[in-house]
Structures are given as structure tokens and as C-alpha cells.
Amino acid sequence: MFGGKLNPSLLDLKHLNYFDLSFNNFSASPIPEFLGSIKSLTSLNLSNAGFVGVIPHQLGNLSNLLYLNLKSSIFLGLYVNNLQCGVDLSKAFDWLQLTNTLPSLFDLRLSYSQLPFIPPTLIVNFSSLLTLDLSENQFGNTLIPSWIFGLRNLVSLDLFENYFQGPIPIDLQNMTSLKHLDLSLNNFNSSIPNWLYSFSHLEFLNLRYNNLQGIISSAIGNLTSAISIDLSENELGGKLPRSLGNLYNLREIKLSSNNGSQEIFEILERLLACLSNRLEILRLFNSQLYGHLTDELGLLKNLAILDLANNSISSPLLLCYVQIPFFQFNKIDNIFCIWKLADFKCKSRLDSSLSIGDFKLAIMEIRARIFSWLCSQRYLLYLDISNIQISDVIPPSIWNLSSLFIYLNLSHNQINGEILNNPSILSTSSVIDLSSNHFKGSLPYISSSVIVLDLSVNSFSKSISSFLCFKMNDSKSIGYLNLEKNNLSGKIPDCWMKWNSLVVLNLANNNFSGSFPTSIGSLTLLKSLHLYNNKFFGNLPSSLRNCEKLVIIDVAENEFSSLMILNLHSNNFHGHIPKELCALTSLQILDLSHNKLSRGIPGCVKNFSAMATKNNSNLDMKYSTILPLESELLVIKGKALEYSTILHLVKCIDFSNNSLSGEIPKEVTSLQGLQSLNLSYNFFIGSIPENIGAMGSLESIDFSMNQLSGQIPSSMSSLTFLSHLNLSNNNLTGKIPLSTQLQSFSALGFIGNKLCGLPLSNNCTINDVNLDKENKGSKHNGGLEVDWFFVSMALGFVAGFWGVCGPLLLNKQWRIMYFQFLDHTGYKLKSLVLL
Template sequence: MSLGNLSSLANLDFSHNLFNGTLPQNFGQLKNLVRLDFWNNSISGPLSVSFGNLSTLTYLDLSYNEFSGTLPQNFGQLSKLNTLYIESNMLEGVVTEVHFSNLTSLIKLYAFGNHLTLEVSNNWNPPFQLESLSFQSWNLGPNFPAWLCSQRHLQNLDISNTGISGVVPPSFWNLSSQFVSLNLSQNLLYGEIVNSLMNWSSDSVIDLSSNHFNGLLPFISSKVIVLDLSKNSFSKSISHFLCFKINEPKQIEVLNLERNLLSGKIPNCWMKWNSLVALNLGNNNFIGSIPTSIGSLTLLKSLHLYNNKFSGKLPFSLKNCEKLVTIDVAENEFVGRLPSWIGHRFSSLMILNFRSNNFHGHIPDQLCALTSLQILDLSYNNLSGSIPRCVKNFSAMATKNNSNHIMWLISLTFYYGETLPLESALLVIKGKIFEYSTILQLVKSIDFSKNSLSGEIPKEVTYLQGLEFLNLSYNLFSGSIPENIGSMGSLESIDFSLNQLSGHIPSSMSSLTFLNHLNLSNNNLTGKIPLSTQLQSLNPSGFIGNKLCGLPLTENCTNGVKPNNENIGSKTTGGLEVDWFYVSMALGIVIGFWSVCGPLLLNKQWRIIYFQFLDQMGYKLKGVISLIFKTRWFIFKESWLCLERTNTERYCKGIWQLNWD
């Protein structure tokens, strides 16, 4: 590229194009350039050292490209530069104080998404006063960067996943009143946060998740709108936190306290938290029932209470939260019947997870009104009865296309552009627990396992052609597998194990090209496993405990060989076993009988000759038997007389043997 007569150019904007290749090395010729923007292209190669000659430059955006190599040290000579975007590239290496030596005008620095390491002295005093800084995924550790405490105008800060540890200096918390956005997540920070979240500015976003902060929950300013303290070690009750300034309305919209050590009962103090849109109290040690004041959260869309020790029934006041998209109360001790009003009140519900509780009774037909439902987990309860045939009304599961209903709040966008997934769900898939977050809106699953459900699997289940995971294991289902299950072309996992299913495996199952997990074990299924690339490549353990043959099992169906070498010579036809050995034996008896008796019945002359022959044979046989009898009697008599006369047993026995021979 020849820059030629562009030396007087002040503004050059190549953003959001399809440029690739490398940049020319002579950018330094543009002596009057004030603004340079290459955002969102595919430009690669190292950054030219000629950038350091752009002394009039105030705005430089090289973000979202493929620049590699190190950051040139002469960037530190751009004394008029106030905005620098270099995020989402492939830069690597060490950045030192020299790189910032003369950046006295710098107020915005976005550099996340690279592999850079900052090495500065402990007493470094930066020449700039930043307003926004993002060093996410840099290496800043091991100690907390003390130089941040000198930034008196800092509003937006992201130093997440930077390897820093230890206690946050109190002087840093003193800056809290100026923060609008703070992200310290995914580090090794610890210690208590005492009254440090009180004096924050309006609409503040705070993310301190995935650290080791401990002690009581800190009091929170009513001006904070997002607070994420998840995956820490906060402990004890939350009563002081929820009921603080009970008469003061809270602006908070997102509250995430999951995966801590919090305990005790939830106080009935939700009345002033009615701006909440997302509430996550999952994976703690809470006990007792859910307070009725939770019905005050009329804007609530996401409710996560999973993996605690909550008990009692779900409060009827929850029906006031009509905007709910997610209800996750799995792994608790809730009791009672499944609330039928859920189907009437929550028309936007996409996730309903009641796994591992003590719910009993039938699955109410009213749940079928949840047409937006994509994840339904009722496993590990005490449910009975049959699967409602109206499940075909789950229209979001019935379509193979991705849902048009975009999952709300799939991620949180900070002021500096970084996004973090907030909505997530723990699902048991193929016997293992997986956490879905960013692709959660694409998942479609039904899990009714570990109950006492009975009856046949209704054919209406096969209408759900967008379903990916179906688990009906550990129940009392009987009858056959629906013949048209092959129409559920999106299925990746099927588990029908430990039921009382009978009949054959439908041949249509061979058309499930996405299927990678199938468990039909421990039923009463019979016959040959249908042939397909998918079925024969699956684990044989998914077919054991039945009377099946064919690959992937070792039992061969050819030449009449059945599983376990039982009933050799038999075949299965229409569910009935036919043993050809006994069939051929019976046929031979019939043919032999009519071969002999047939001519005698049809021809009178043959009958006369045949019976005359039998009479002659009878007379001859009678004469022979009479002669043999008389002869043997004579020998016996002579031997007995000999014994009386001589009284010599050995001598008379010899005479008897001689006469007999």
C-alpha cells in the first residue's frame, strides 16, 4: 500500500470490513493523523513500529483482528493518545513501564483477549489517569496491582482472570464510589468485604465471582443493579443482607449468590426487591420454606434455588411471577403435587427443573400449556400415572429449528464490551451432569427418570421432533417402543433402561443419525437389533438384560442362533418364537404315517395281502418261540436231575452249559 499524498489525512476509518494480510510499515508518514480505526477485520502480522511516529494520534482502534507478536515499546511516545483499543488479537509478550512512559493523555485502554504480561515495579506511578481499563486474561499476578489505587477517575475496570491473589487493599475499596463497572472475577482474592459495596454510583455492575472471599455478605448500595458474588466462601445467614434498609427500594436487577456456604432460612424481606429480574441462590445450605413475599418479584424471569435443603410446598404466591422463563428448584426437599397453576401462569417458561425432590401424584395435563418449554426435568421424585398425551403441545420441542424465542439475559454486557453468561442450567445427560450456559437456548430435553410412572410410552412423544435428550429410565413403562420413534431426528440420547418394555426395537430407530447414546438395558425386548451405522457403533451395555441379538452384541442372529444359546434353531417372527427342530420332527411323523397307511386305506387287494402276510409271520414266530421254550425246559430239567444224583454243582453246570451251546 502506498500512502503517497495522504500525509495531510486526519481521519482514516477502515473498520468492519474484510481486510486481511499485513499493514504497511510506513504509517509513520501520516504525520497529521488524529484518528485511525481498523476495528473488526482479519489483518495479521506484527504491529509496525512506525505507529510510534504518529505524534498527533488521539484515537487508535486495532481490536478484533489477528495481530501477533509483541506490543512496540514506542507506543509509549504517543503523548496525545487518549483511547487505545487492542483487544481480541493474538499479541503476546511482556509489557513494561516503557510502553506507558509518555501516555499522559490516556483515559481508555481496552486490551483483553491477548496473551500479555504486565511487569512493573511495586511503587510504579502511572503517568495517566484512566476512566476505563480492561486487562482481562492478562498476567498481572501474583499480588494485587497496587498502582490501581492511584487511579482517582477509574469508572470501568476489568482485571478478571489475571492470576492475582491476596487481600484487596482497603485503599482500593475506597474508590468504590466512582465505579460504574467492576470485574475482579476468576482470581484468588480472599478476605472479608466489610461495608465496601455501600457508596456505589447509580446503575453499578459488580462481579466478584470465582474468588475466595469469605465472611458475611456485605451490605449493598440500593443503586447497584447487578451483583455477582457467586463461587466464593461467604457464609452464615443472609437476613442482614436482604432486610437491610427494609423500607428503601432496591434497584438491583440481577443477584447471584450461588455456590457459597450460606445457610439458615430465607427471611420474608423481598417486598422492596421488586426490580429483580434474575435471582440465583443455588448450591448453598438454605433450609425451610420459601417465603410468600417472593411473590412480590413480579418482574422475575429467572429463579434458581437448586441444591439446597428447602422444604414444604412451593408458595402459591409464586404464581404472581408471570414473566418467569426459568424455574430451577432441583435437589431440595419440596413436597406435594406438581402445581397445576404453573401451566396457566407461566406462558413464557422455557426451563422447568424439579429434579430430585419429593413431589408425588400424576403429571398434570396443565403443564402441556407450556408451549415455550424446552427443558423439562421431573426426575428423581415419586410421580406416578402415565405420561400425558398432550405432551405433543410442547411446540418449542416439536420444531427442529432453533427457538425464535431468544433466551433472555443469556449474557451480561459490561460497559467495556465484555460479555458474561448469566443464565445457566445443570442437566443430567447420558448419566453425567453438564452445565449449559451460552448454548442453553439451543438445548431441548425431557427427563422423567427415577419415578413410578407406568403405562405405555405414548406415540405423542414422537411428535417432539426437535427433542435432543429423552430419559424415561427407572420407571414401570410397559408395552412397546413407539414404532415411529425414528421421526425424532434430532435425538442424541435415549434412555429407556430398567422398565418393562417388550416387543422389538423399531426399525425406524436406525434413521436416528445424531444418536450417540442409547440405553435400552434391562427390559423384555426381543429380536434382532436393526442395522444402521449408528446403532452398531453404540456401547453393547445399552442392550443387555433383554433377548436381543445382532451387533453390537456378540450373540449372532444368523443360522438360528439365539442369545445365551437358548432354544437353538428358533427364530422370531412377529414376536412368536418358532423352533424348526420340532416342526420338522412332527412333519416327519405325519409323512411316515401316511406313506405306510395311505396305500392300505386306498387299495383293498393290498390290505388282504398285507394281513395274510402278518398271519403267516405270526404262525412262524409262534412255532419258533414254542421250540425254543421246549428245548430250554429240557436242558433245565436234565441239569436239575444231574444235581440231585451227583450233588456236584460244578460238574452239572458244565453239562448245562454244554447242552445250552
């Protein structure tokens, strides 16, 4: 966990060849440029060290470099959020173009570095490069960069999980020196090309999780150097070719989840030809296999992992010949059963009568005698007897077994009894799953070796204190702790500081009470916290802010002081805004800005009742006591300001800088106490909600950089408190409504639209207005909309004109009297002027 900044005094190490900083924490700092001046370096490993930013071009000065590992950093991460600023990302790859300065490099690893793309103009000519790892960068639905195919001397190419599309590129056929090829987890949608089977040097081939179709050609027998082949999770059909048995070096074959349909006996017959003493892993999960599993299986003498789950394989099953430490079956004769029995040989089988016959009978016998059999075992490492309807009382002697269990799963049965304190059976286990049974009593002591512990859905009761605080000198290594749905009660002790490896903590559906201890803040790795349906009260501890990795927090149905502030801005959250968020009715500040959220805003935001009501003095006094020393940095009115003493008065929503889409829901307008609404830099369409004027407390609106259309609602002119408005860069049209507020704003808040009127310099003409209304009528009504204002004005003019002039034209006496009146009036006006 080294961190901080590297000291340039490292330059004094003139003869340094090997420099490895991997698996440290340099706190999102960039790679120091001075590393490029340590000319003697031949190996540089900066993987998993927390570096971010641009890869410095100075690394191109390391002319003696043979090995460069930058795996699991976040390169260009500083730029990804600012793509709209026009940053030229290709400059970050200038160092790669310095082909003459890295002539000796043979191993380059950039996997899991969040590279957004590799510029297609990049030309790389590392003539010595043997290993290239660009896996887990998720370049998106693009083609494999063509420059890779020019690296003819590559021995290892890893492009795992980049979602490249199209067929497997034919240009790969010239890379015949490859020994390791991993194209798994991409979007290739072709068949396996025949030329791939000609790679006689290929030892490891992984095409898992693509959309590969067709059949597996008999030419697969030409991969004579193959040690591991993984074609699982595709859409390959047909039967396995007999030539598969010719791969005499094969140790692993994984063909799970394809569309083939074949008898299990045929597969075993073909594999036994040359592989009976070599094959170690065989995975055919969910492969539509059928038929009987016979004693032929026992001839695979070195088999370590066998997975035939989710097929239609039936008895007889001769366990006597099975000598494998990991043995898994599923849905044999429609009975759901999983076996993971270490060192399961004839001498340690349940009973000789169980080695032959119907598998259903074996399951029945197992249920009846499982515990007595277990007590006789001495070498079991893995035991999974979950979900086979065991309903016995577990004997106390079981907990004193001398077996050194690594994996223990008794879940989803009806096992009764208590767990003895300090049981030896749990002293060495890494994974313990006793969930969904009827265990009772106090929670057992768990040793520091346990990594996963699931005791959920049982009847454990009493306090949790002795469990959490037992031997405080010991630190726990446990990462997953699930105690949900028990009868545990009492207060949670302040003992979490020794559980700092926890990633998932689930205490939901118990009877815990009291306030939650502040030591929860020491769980800096915590990602998921479930406290649902207990009797906790008071405030959530402010130390939770130390749990920076939290992505799930469920505190519903407790008596906590209602959550008022949820600030998750500037992370990498993705997916959609969950509707469950609307249950936080007391929220006053919701900031999800600068993430990767997509889809729309849920209409249930109307449930934010604290935002729907205007501030009142009684509530203000109450909340000011809840947040006496709190402060938050919020972006309101286009400025980042820190709010402290008046924080309890602020009500705002900020969803800016995401990938949200759809229309702005009209339910937003029910939040009449909201003061700031920022939806900028998204992909919203449709019109601004017509009733936005009902949000009378709004002081700041920012809808800029979206795709909104239509006119600015006239109701916006009634927002008398509005002091910041930005509607720029949308598709808005028509005249800006007249009000004392809107015309006082800067014109910059309206540019990038088709608007007219103040504060813009382009005035609206009658033709412009008519055109806008015509377009609006065409869009919404399918034709021209009649403007009755102008129609009535024209009719009024006609009626007024003929109402006066008509009688004068028709009656001569009226005309004489009218003109005499005009002469008399004119004479009087002339006399007044002369005076």
C-alpha cells in the first residue's frame, strides 16, 4: 500500500534494471515523467498501482526496455469525462509511435486500463514485441485495430473483454507464431475459420463468450500443440469431432453452453483415445448431453475437474471408479444434486452398495446417513451437499472433525441444531455456507481464515457482541458476511475496526436496535451495506463517508433520522436511476452528476415530499439541529459553493453530465420546493414540461447541452425567484416569453437554439411567429393550426370600418351632417391655434 509521490532521487540508481511498483496505491496520480530517464531499465511494472492520466511519452526514451506492464490503471480517465471539450485523445498514444526508441520491447501489457479507443491511424512497428495484452479495456463495438496484425512475431495476444465486433479477422492468419490467443468476451458473430486450426504452435486458445456459430471442424485435430481449448458460451452446434482425441498434449477442454447434442458415451470414447492419462479439466455444462454415464469415466485417471451439470445424463453411476477431487453433477434423473467431494475414492465411499445402481437411491441413502458418514472422513477438503432435503439434527461431534475443510456448503436444507463454540471444522475453512436451514443458538466463533460466511435464513438469536468482538487482537479476513433473516437482537457493538476486509455486510431482517456504531467507517473496502428492517434509530454515522467504495446501501424500515442528503457525484456509477431511490422521501439534496447513468428519470421523483414542500420555520429548526456541523460542496447557479449553516434550507437535484435520455417527466414539476434543477449534458428530448411555472421556488435551472425541442413554456415567466437560467445548445424554437426575469438573463443562456426575442439580438417578426406556430401545428396536429387572435383582429377591423362608413354611404342626409361636423370642428381647432 505504498502511496504518495515518487522521488526523483531514483535517478541516482544508475544501474537499475528491474523496477516493480505493482499492487500499491498511488491515489490516482499520473505516472512520473522522470521514469523515462532511468535509461538502464529493462523491466517496468506499474500494474494495479492506481496510476491514471496520460501515459507519458518520456517512457519512449527507455531504449533498453524489454518488459512494460501498465495493467489495471486508468489511462485517459482524466479525459473521458471531458470529451465534449474537443480533447485529442490520440496525443496520449504519441509514445507508442516512437518505434525507433523502444526497439527491444518484447512484452507490453495494458489490460484493464479503461482506454476509450486506439486511434486507427496508429502505426506500431515493434519488431521485437512478443507479448501484447490489451484485455478488459472495453473499446466498444469496433473492429480489432489493423496495426495489431503487423506484429508478426507475437507469441501471446490477449484481447479479452473488449467487445470487438464482426467476424474473426482473416488478417490474424499470418500470425502463425502465436502460442497464446485469447479473443474471449467479444462480439464476433462468425464461425470458427478453418485457417485458425492450422496454428500448429498454439497452446492456449480461448474463444469463450462470443456469438460463434456453425460446427467444430474435424480440422481441430491439427492443433497438435494445444494444452487448453475453451469454446464455451457460444452457439456452436453439431457433435464433437473424433479428431479431438488426437490432441495428445491437451489438458483442458471447455465446451459448456453450446447448441450441440450428443451422447456422453461418444464424447468419453473420443477423449479416451489419447487423453486418458493427460486430461485434467473437462467442462460440458449445459451442453444438451444425454445417455448413461458408465465406468469409462474412471479411465480418465488425472481428471481434476469434471462439470456435466444441467444435462440429461442418467444412471448407472459407478462412483467407485471416480478418483477426482472436484466432481460436479446436476439434474441427473431430474434430481438436483451437487457433489464436491475431495479424494473420493473407493476406500472412502459411503457404502459399496451405493457405488452401483440408481442415483436416486444413492441420494436417499445420503440423506439418511450423511452425518455418520461425514464423521468417519479424514481427508475431505471440499464438501457441497446443499439443497438435497436433509432434515436431521446435526450431531455435536460433527463440529470436531479433523478434516481441514476449505469449502463447506450445507445450505438450503432443513438441518437443525446448534453450532458449538470454537469448532475445529470451521477453523481452516475459507468458504462457509450454512444458509437456509434451522440452526439456532448464538453465532459461532469464526477464525481469521474465513473469507465468505453465509448464516442467513436461520434461527440464530441473542446478541451479536461476542461474535463481533471475540479476541479483538485478531483481524478478520472475511470479505462477505451475511446474517440476514435471523432472530439476532440487541445493539451493534463498536467493534468493526477488526473487520476491515469486509466488502459485503448484510444484517437485514433481524431485531437489532440502537444507533449504528461509528467504527463502520473503518470498513473502507465496503461496497454493499444492508440494514433493512431492523430497529436502528438516530443518525447514520458520518464516518460512512470513509466507505468510498459503497455502491449499495439499504437502510429502509428502520427508525433512522430520515436521509436528507445523497451525494454520489463524480464516480463511475452506471445503469439507470433505480425507482427504489424514490423511497427516500426526506431527501433535500440529490446529486448524481458526473457519472455514467443512462435511461430516463423515473416518474416517482414526485415522491420526494421534502422537495415538494416549501421551507417553513418549524422544519428548518428541526433539521438545523440534525445537521449542525455538516457542510456540502454543491454546484448551484453555475458555481461550486460550500453550504454549511444554511445547508438544511437547500433543496436541489443535479443529474448533469450523465447519459440520461427520454423526456423530462412532468412529475418533476410537483417538486414545488425545489430551488435548483440541473439536467445539463445529457440526451433529453421532447419539450420542457409545460407546468414548470408551478415550481415557484426555483432559483436555478440548467437544461443546457441536451436535445430538447419545442417552445419555452410561457409558465416559466412566473418563476419570480429565478436568478440563473441556461437553456443553451438544444433545439428550442419560437419567442422567449416576456417577463421581468427572462429578459434580464444573459443571452449566453439561450444560444444554440432557434429562439428570438430579448435578451437575444434577433427580434421576432410576425412572420417568424406565424412560422413557429405553423410548424407547431404541423407537428402536433398534422396540419396548420388556426391562430384565432389574428382572425378576430381582422374581423373586428372589418366590422368597425363598415359600422361607420356603411351608413354614410347609404344615407345622404347623414353624410351632409357628418361633413358639417368635421368643418365645424376644424374651424374651432384653427381658432385655438391662432390664439
